[in-house]
Amino acid sequence: MPDLPTVVTTIADLRAAVAAARAAGRVIGLVPTMGALHEGHAELVRAAARVSGFVVVSVFVNPTQFGPAEDFAKYPRTLDADRAICGAAGAHLVFAPPVEEVYPPGAVTFVEVPKLDASLCGPSRPGHFRGVCTVVLKLFNMALPDVAVFGQKDAQQARIIRQMVRDLNVPVDVRIEPTVREADGLAMSSRNRYLSPADRALASGIYRALRAVRDRALAGEWDVARLESALRADLVAIPGARIDYASIVDDDTLQPIARLDRPALAAVAVFLGTTRLIDNVTIP
Amino acid sequence: MPDLPTVVTTIADLRAAVAAARAAGRVIGLVPTMGALHEGHAELVRAAARVSGFVVVSVFVNPTQFGPAEDFAKYPRTLDADRAICGAAGAHLVFAPPVEEVYPPGAVTFVEVPKLDASLCGPSRPGHFRGVCTVVLKLFNMALPDVAVFGQKDAQQARIIRQMVRDLNVPVDVRIEPTVREADGLAMSSRNRYLSPADRALASGIYRALRAVRDRALAGEWDVARLESALRADLVAIPGARIDYASIVDDDTLQPIARLDRPALAAVAVFLGTTRLIDNVTIP
Numbered sequence: 001m002p003d004l005p006t007v008v009t010t011i012a013d014l015r016a017a018v019a020a021a022r023a024a025g026r027v028i029g030l031v032p033t034m035g036a037l038h039e040g041h042a043e044l045v046r047a048a049a050r051v052s053g054f055v056v057v058s059v060f061v062n063p064t065q066f067g068p069a070e071d072f073a074k075y076p077r078t079l080d081a082d083r084a085i086c087g088a089a090g091a092h093l094v095f096a097p098p099v100e101e102v103y104p105p106g107a108v109t110f111v112e113v114p115k116l117d118a119s120l121c122g123p124s125r126p127g128h129f130r131g132v133c134t135v136v137l138k139l140f141n142m143a144l145p146d147v148a149v150f151g152q153k154d155a156q157q158a159r160i161i162r163q164m165v166r167d168l169n170v171p172v173d174v175r176i177e178p179t180v181r182e183a184d185g186l187a188m189s190s191r192n193r194y195l196s197p198a199d200r201a202l203a204s205g206i207y208r209a210l211r212a213v214r215d216r217a218l219a220g221e222w223d224v225a226r227l228e229s230a231l232r233a234d235l236v237a238i239p240g241a242r243i244d245y246a247s248i249v250d251d252d253t254l255q256p257i258a259r260l261d262r263p264a265l266a267a268v269a270v271f272l273g274t275t276r277l278i279d280n281v282t283i284p
Numbered sequence: 285m286p287d288l289p290t291v292v293t294t295i296a297d298l299r300a301a302v303a304a305a306r307a308a309g310r311v312i313g314l315v316p317t318m319g320a321l322h323e324g325h326a327e328l329v330r331a332a333a334r335v336s337g338f339v340v341v342s343v344f345v346n347p348t349q350f351g352p353a354e355d356f357a358k359y360p361r362t363l364d365a366d367r368a369i370c371g372a373a374g375a376h377l378v379f380a381p382p383v384e385e386v387y388p389p390g391a392v393t394f395v396e397v398p399k400l401d402a403s404l405c406g407p408s409r410p411g412h413f414r415g416v417c418t419v420v421l422k423l424f425n426m427a428l429p430d431v432a433v434f435g436q437k438d439a440q441q442a443r444i445i446r447q448m449v450r451d452l453n454v455p456v457d458v459r460i461e462p463t464v465r466e467a468d469g470l471a472m473s474s475r476n477r478y479l480s481p482a483d484r485a486l487a488s489g490i491y492r493a494l495r496a497v498r499d500r501a502l503a504g505e506w507d508v509a510r511l512e513s514a515l516r517a518d519l520v521a522i523p524g525a526r527i528d529y530a531s532i533v534d535d536d537t538l539q540p541i542a543r544l545d546r547p548a549l550a551a552v553a554v555f556l557g558t559t560r561l562i563d564n565v566t567i568p
Contacts, residue, residue, distance in 0.1 A: 011453065015455075107450075107451045108397060108398050108399050108400070108447065108451060109395065109396065109397045109417075109447060109448045109451035109452055110395070110396055110398075111393065111394070111395050111396075112393065112394055112395075112396065113392060113393045114392050114394075115392050116392070133393075134452070137452055138451075138452055138453045141452055141453040141454050141455060142453050144455065163392065163393060164393045166391075167391045167392060167393035167422075168393055168395075168418070168421055168422055168425055169295065169422045169425040169426050170425050171299075171425060171428065
């Protein structure tokens with residue numbers, strides 16, 4: 001039974017713990033999360049532990065990345081369970097600040113990565129990636145990690161954070177880890193717990209549709225319009241599913257492409273009931 | 285005769301020099317400039333040298349803070365003279381990167397500090413402070429200083445950078461140094477060299493007008509509308525002067541105020557010929 005990691009709630013305590021670890025010669029790893037941790041997060045923590053000697057997991061439900069009609073208030077908060085998962089996966093410190101520690105009164109500054117936020121989740125979640133970039137840069141500046149680990153499940157987020165880090169010369173090595181899936185293929189997500197049992201069973205159809213479109217592409221279909229049609233057809237065949245988007249884009253720029261003449265990303269957002277699920281596969 | 289500081293032009297060389305200085309236990313100071321250095325900049329370098337053991341001066345004419353009709357192309361570039369001034373004032377390293385080192389192709393990310401950029405220079409220089417914030421954050425991430433020094437002459441810039449640093453948790457101690465003036469009171473500026481001899485002689489009227497309004501306020505006039513009228517009257521009395529703005533604002537928020545019931549900033553931008561000069565005084 002591993003020790004439970006220490007939980008700190010202030011930036012000062014976080015910085016003191018990180019400074020002590022760095023003074024002891026340890027590489028600092030950061031895994032930013034919104035809590036409600038699952039095996040996907042545990043993999044990110046293990047990945048961070050492989051390349052750093054002191055792993056910080058931040059657990060912060062970031063209000064600025066939720067739209068007014070989104071699930072900020074009801075987003076699951078499970079700190080005790082999160083702490084146990086962090087400990088088992090090899091984390092050394094959990095940073096779980098209250099909102100006012102991260103956003104004191106009067107804060108107005110934000111970071112924006114235009115173009116990359118214009119496709120996929122961007123149009124249906126205005127302000128989301130601005131909120132993500134701002135809080136991630138803040139967490140980087142609070143924890144001062146050498147390495148930070150994110151998941152490919154949030155492919156657009158990962159791509160945008162990489163771009164921000166490059167454009168702003170942030171001295172952090174950003175690593176993206178593969179999506180972790182349930183036995184039936186559903187991408188692990190904190191929001192899966194919102195699903196009714198019936199919808200949970202149907203949700204595996206999302207990844208089946210993504211695999212099917214990748215197989216079609218690898219079999220020689222390079223026309224993106226035809227591939228997207230097939231993807232949408234497979235998704236709407238899931239009873240009760242409502243497509244937010246189902247797109248195949250340039251894996252680097254996230255811009256629309258007409259033919260698969262470069263590495264691509266097939267990415268979808270699908271509502272099952274009121275729960276919005278996202279998933280993606282890369283097409284090499 | 286002090287040694288001339290080393291000039292580096294790449295981020296890698298900058299980081300290596302800073303890392304070596306830090307490993308030797310030295311505090312790192314940064315003075316971000318656009319070059320064309322004068323005694324005002326020299327004071328910033330001396331201020332940095334008083335609180336740090338390794339002073340970096342960046343010399344970079346930042347294209348993203350110039351508007352399309354502004355003086356980016358003709359902004360003075362005087363690196364040899366700048367280097368001598370840096371050495372005499374106690375700098376250890378000059379970072380003078382080419383534009384493509386700072387903005388490689390494809391860079392899109394920016395930092396914005398709304399509200400504070402809505403007054404004074406903001407309306408007449410759209411995008412200016414976005415460019416300033418973005419490049420300053422980049423320079424901070426490149427040089428990783430402990431302390432950075434800016435001048436009060438650019439009061440709005442100083443206020444915005446302080447806000448950005450606070451809001452984004454940037455681990456840099458920002459210090460603001462008083463404006464350095466010529467014998468006749470004109471605030472030192474790289475743009476003063478654009479002035480014709482006649483306009484140069486008239487330019488001292490700007491600071492006289494600012495001192496007069498401060499004196500009026502200290503003598504008991506607290507009505508901001510009346511103070512601004514007097515300030516404008518003094519400025520338009522300068523032959524050929526064209527006022528861009530002449531405002532008295534809250535020294536903290538830079539928002540308009542009706543009465544001097546809190547610390548205020550009297551700030552002006554005035555064209556003499558085609559040269560735009562800014563200056564300010566605080567009213568305690």
